[in-house]
Amino acid sequence: MTEQNPSQNPADAPVDPLFTHPASPFLRTEAPAPVSFDSPPHRAPTPPIYSTWVMYRTQIEFGLTLLAYLMVLVGSITVLKANPDADWRYYVAVLPLVPAAVVIWLFLRTLSRLDELHRRIHLQAFGFSLGGTALLTFGYGFLEGVGLPQLSWTYILPLIAVLWGIGVGIFTWRYR
């Protein structure tokens, strides 16, 4: 057992006056203890999912609709050749217009989704296509007058499409 000295009572200990220990460059001060936080759970970076459908949806839709158009066209021609005098031949003859209308709807939807630069490119390409088609059809019309064979009107739409594609290429290249 130890006997307590009343002089060591903390209440009786002398109190240091303020500024007893002035700041000294030799006095080492302790840095605050670092506070640790849990690291976020490690997750392997997941690559974005670019499926064929997402990346090429428009092209796939165009391709499938054009395929449907060709199939209906070939079927329509086959049926009409087998039944040249049927009463319903007019309905069968215009049947390919149904997938063709879907193609036009897809085309307009694609145009509405373009950004402003590409809309301008397509507008210029349409102008190029319209002007080119007008010149070629007028020119060939004059040549038909002097003996060249008469061509079907169905050549006009492919001509417009081809010139439109050329126009898109030209005006896209101009903005590169």
Add this chain to the structure above:
Amino acid sequence: MKNRLRVLRAELAWSQADLAERLGVSRQTVNAIETGKYDPSLPLAFSLARTFKRQIEEIFEAESRRA
């Protein structure tokens, strides 16, 4: 019309594709604006200003007209 798009984009270390994604346009459109081959519409110019947190005048500079 001159613009500081390339400089502002470089300050943020964004690629043309990054900026295009933020603006909702194609990368080719961003490139055409940067090279001065295409002047953006007013809505797109405002989108650019908001993206870079600047005034439109700080990004685009109208070329001085010849008297």
